[in-house]
Amino acid sequence: MARRGRTSIVREIKESLQAIDKIGESKREAMKVGTNGIHSKKQMANTMSDAQNFVKWCRSEHGVKSINELNEVHYVSYIAYLSEKGVSQGHRVNVETSLRLLEKGFKERSKRFEDNPLTLIRFCPEKRLETSLRGSDAKNRSYTDAEVQLIREKCSDEVTKAVDLMREMGLRVKEAVNVRVEHFVPNDIGNGWCLNIEKGTGITKGGRFRQVNVPQSLEQRLESWIAYKSPEERIVNVSYSTVRDGVNAACKRGGVEQAGRGCHGFRHAYARERMNQLMTSEQKQMISRVLENRKMGRVADYGILREHDKQLYAEAKKAMDQIHSELGHGKNRWGLAMRYMSD
Structure with missing residues (x-):
C-alpha cells in the first residue's frame, strides 16, 4: 500500500x-x-x-x-x-x-x-443519537406570538429582519438572508407586495421557484427595508449563522425554551397561521383525520368514502398544497404536514 x-x-x-x-x-x-x-x-x-x-x-x-x-x-x-x-x-x-x-x-x-x-478507529456510534422525524413523533414546534415578540426584542436589527421574514413569510433561514430587493415586486391582485423568485439558485432550497404574498402586517416594515437600496442588495446584511446564533442567544435572554425548534420554529408558526386562514374547522378536522391515517401507516384518504367527506378532503388537500407551496415544498407532502401541522 x-x-x-x-x-x-x-x-x-x-x-x-x-x-x-x-x-x-x-x-x-x-x-x-x-x-x-x-x-x-x-x-x-x-x-x-x-x-x-x-x-x-x-x-x-x-x-x-x-x-x-x-x-x-x-x-x-x-x-x-x-x-x-x-x-x-x-x-x-x-x-x-x-x-x-x-x-x-x-x-x-x-x-x-x-x-x-x-x-482505523470508528468515530460514529453504532446507533444514531437522533431519530428521523417521520410523523410518529410529530408535534407542535411553532413559536407562539408572545415568544416571537420576546425573541424580536432581544435580537439585533438585522437578525430581527430575518426573524420577520421567517415568521411572516415562511422563509428558511438561508432564504431570509439571501433574498434581495429585486425579489419583491408589486402584487398583481391589488395593492401590496409579492415575493417572486423565478430563479432560486443560491437562494431557495433546490433553486426552486417561490411566490408568496407579503402579508399586510409586514408591508410597512418591508418598504422601510428596501428604501434607498439597489435591486441586487440583500434585505438582511448578516450571514445565516449569525441569525441562528442571534436567535439562540435571544431565546436564552428572553427565557424562551427552544426545545430543538431553532429557526425552523418560525416556519412552523407561519404554517399554522396559514392553516387557520385557509381552512375551515371542518377542513382542519379532515387534515387531523388524514394525519392520523398516515401515522398508522395507511393511505391518506383511508376510510373517506362519503361524497361530502371526499369533497372536504379535496378542499383540505388543496389548502395544504398551497401552504406547502408557500413554504417551498412540493404537493402531496403528508409527511411534512405531520411536522408542520400536527398538534
Missing part, C-alpha cells in the same frame, strides 16, 4: 468524500451491491459542509489534527453542541448522516494509504 506524508484534516475530508463519489451512478443499484455513497451534487455539498464544520469544531475544541484521531466522544459532544445552539432536530439528523458518510469515505480513502485500514 502507498504511504504519504501528513495532510491537513480539511484535505482529508475532501479526499474521503471523493472516495465515495457515486454521482451519476444509480443509488438503487449501488445499494444492492453495497457500494452506495454520495449520489448527487447537492448531497456532496451538504456532506462537505457538515463534515468541515464538524472537524473544525473538533480541531478547535479538542485539538484533533486528523480524522484518524476522532472518536465517539467527539461525535457525541458535537451533536450535543448543535442541540445547545438550537439547531433543529431535523438538521441534526442530517448532520449524523453526513458524519457517517465521512467515516465510510475515510475508510475507503485509507485503503490506498494505510497498511491495514481495518485498524
Whole structure:
C-alpha cells in the first residue's frame, strides 16, 4: 500500500468524500451491491459542509489534527453542541448522516494509504443519537406570538429582519438572508407586495421557484427595508449563522425554551397561521383525520368514502398544497404536514 506524508484534516475530508463519489451512478443499484455513497451534487455539498464544520469544531475544541484521531466522544459532544445552539432536530439528523458518510469515505480513502485500514478507529456510534422525524413523533414546534415578540426584542436589527421574514413569510433561514430587493415586486391582485423568485439558485432550497404574498402586517416594515437600496442588495446584511446564533442567544435572554425548534420554529408558526386562514374547522378536522391515517401507516384518504367527506378532503388537500407551496415544498407532502401541522 502507498504511504504519504501528513495532510491537513480539511484535505482529508475532501479526499474521503471523493472516495465515495457515486454521482451519476444509480443509488438503487449501488445499494444492492453495497457500494452506495454520495449520489448527487447537492448531497456532496451538504456532506462537505457538515463534515468541515464538524472537524473544525473538533480541531478547535479538542485539538484533533486528523480524522484518524476522532472518536465517539467527539461525535457525541458535537451533536450535543448543535442541540445547545438550537439547531433543529431535523438538521441534526442530517448532520449524523453526513458524519457517517465521512467515516465510510475515510475508510475507503485509507485503503490506498494505510497498511491495514481495518485498524482505523470508528468515530460514529453504532446507533444514531437522533431519530428521523417521520410523523410518529410529530408535534407542535411553532413559536407562539408572545415568544416571537420576546425573541424580536432581544435580537439585533438585522437578525430581527430575518426573524420577520421567517415568521411572516415562511422563509428558511438561508432564504431570509439571501433574498434581495429585486425579489419583491408589486402584487398583481391589488395593492401590496409579492415575493417572486423565478430563479432560486443560491437562494431557495433546490433553486426552486417561490411566490408568496407579503402579508399586510409586514408591508410597512418591508418598504422601510428596501428604501434607498439597489435591486441586487440583500434585505438582511448578516450571514445565516449569525441569525441562528442571534436567535439562540435571544431565546436564552428572553427565557424562551427552544426545545430543538431553532429557526425552523418560525416556519412552523407561519404554517399554522396559514392553516387557520385557509381552512375551515371542518377542513382542519379532515387534515387531523388524514394525519392520523398516515401515522398508522395507511393511505391518506383511508376510510373517506362519503361524497361530502371526499369533497372536504379535496378542499383540505388543496389548502395544504398551497401552504406547502408557500413554504417551498412540493404537493402531496403528508409527511411534512405531520411536522408542520400536527398538534
